Amino acid sequence: MSTSYFNNPGMVTVPGEITPEVEMLLDRLQADFDPELVAVKPEAYSQPDACYDNVAEKVSRDGGKIHYGWAVWQSRHMVEAEHYAVWENENGDLLDVSPNKLEAASIMFISDDQPINNELMAIPNVRVNTSGSKLIDDFILLSETVDKLYGLSVYTDEEKLWLPESVLSTIDTLNQYRLGAEQLYMSGGKAEGPCYCGSKKTYKACHGRGIKLLSEDIVKRAKEVVRHELMNKQQA
């Protein structure tokens, strides 16, 4: 539950079986459980992007328990695992009580029995590039950087997640970069070809330049900013 899944739900599917791409994702997750298809049946009170809350509400009304794992989404250039929760009834059957953007009747779900702390917002998505394109490597790196920045959010007194304005605006910029790289790939572009911004340079020499170092630096600086502004907030 981080940068939600894909930007454009129209090009995303639920894998109906264990494709080679899903195998790559299972390796990355070091999953102990096989993927299964779980039926989707949202409750009237279910909210989008709130699977943990939805299951908690279901448990409080109907018993059963929360069951953690990963939802799997696939596009033509990437597979992505989103940390997720479904409802487990007294017989051990699983049901997804949350609506999804694809309006899929079932999701691919991988159980995970790792213990969870209460910082659920901070569990980042896991993505695998299945395209071989450097543009998608960059898209994934930038997505992970956005996840890391969201992961720096802290709960304020009002029990709301808070990030400094400057970090939020950095996230906006990173989102533009990652969508630029993805759209360039989608329109048949290459890292060695013209950049999406219309400069005369190649992507590699323009918006794709030094992205890895830039990302590391951004996260480091954002940590400082959060710590500093938090101190100011507490003194105020």
Ligand SMILES: [Zn+2]
């Ligand atoms: Zn550019």
